[in-house]
Each structure stands twice: as structure tokens, then as C-alpha cells.
Amino acid sequence: NKVKMQSTGSISSKTQTNYTNNPTVVRPTIIEQSFLIDTNFNNLIINEIISSVISLFNENTLSYNPTNQLLNYYKLSQETKQNVISKLQAIGNSTGTKLSLNFNKNSNMSQLMVMKYVCKEVYHNICGRQMDALKTNHQGIYYLLDKQLLANSTIHFDKSLQYYNANENEEQSECLQLYPIFIASVIQGFLDKEVTFSIENGIITYIIKY
Secondary structure, X not given: OOOOOOOOOOOOHHHOOOOOXXXXXXXXXXXXOOOOOOHHHHHHHHHHHHHHHHHXXXXXXXXXXXXXXXXXXXXXXXXXXXXXXXXHHHHHHHHHHXXXXXXXXXXXXXXXXXXXXXXXHHHHHHHOOOOOEEEXXXXXXXXXXXXXXXXXXXXXXXXXXXXXXXXXXXXXHHHHOHHHHHHHHHHHHHHOOOEEEEEEOOEEEEEEEO
């Protein structure tokens, strides 16, 4: 498992439309500050990226489910699943590298300061919120904990459309790993450091050897 996205600023008053006398026009939501990012919107973007990649590797049109790409992923061969993972990692690494171009690293910044930036800014760009916790062994290994991504995931499995009698927990566990796989690759692309992860009790721990 080796291993940008910014919200829109406020809309100028000159470009706003008068909706008072026009009931047929739906008033848009105006984001007044750039830091007000909707977490659900960010999760939707990640879902779309993962779903789009899975759709590229569909093997069986007879069992293809256009509304649930994660279910399609579970039915792929192991070789094809690895191709999906490799593609996600490539996209993630590219995204992380582009994010790093906007990062003005000061030569005086410590490893810990850089990791705090990853937790606060980089992760916010990916998921719309900060990492839940940062730990270190003070020997160059950092542990970034996300306690919310899997707990708040809106992934659903339509049992009536399953074509395998697989264990539900096993099925969901394998599919859910695509999320930290992608996110870990973004962090790796940003840092240019190896990033791995583990999942225990719904908590994702990203492990970085600086």
C-alpha cells in the first residue's frame, strides 16, 4: 500500500442577481470565506475519483452496476483490482505533487512543523477538515490519525445486486481501503516520502518515515 482543491471565494456584489421578484430563479449558496469548505462536498469528490477509476476497468458488463462502482470493484479479478489501485495511486501522487508546488517550505522548518502543515492544510484540501491527531516516536516516524472518514462514510451496498456470496464485512473492508490508498498517495506525492497506512477499529493511521 505504498504510497487540490480549494473552495470558491465570495461572489462580487456586482455579479449577484436580484432574486426577490423572480421566483423561478433558485438562489445559489454564496461562500463568503475561502476556508468554509463543505466536508461532504470533498468526500463527494473523492467518491467520484474512485468511482471513475473503477469504471475504467469493468470486466463483466452483465453484472455491471452503474450506480455502485464499489460493488463493481469487489467483483473484479485480483489483477484488475491492482490496476485500479495503481491508477488511484498515480492520480493521488500527481495531486500531492501539485499541492507541494504551492507550499513555500522554509529551510528552518522542522519535520514536526511540516507534518503539522500536512495535518492542517494538505488534509483539509483533500477531506475538508484537519487530521484528527498527530503522533511521533521522535525518531523520524509520524502517525497521522483519521477517526472520521470511515465512520462518516456514505458507502452503501445494495445486497439485491450482489453476485457473490461474500462476507459483508470482508467486502466492505476491501472496498473502503480505496479511500486511504488514494489519500496516502496524495500525502506521499506532497512529501516525496513513503507513506503506508493501517486500519483498526475504523481508525485510519497513516505512517510516514521522514
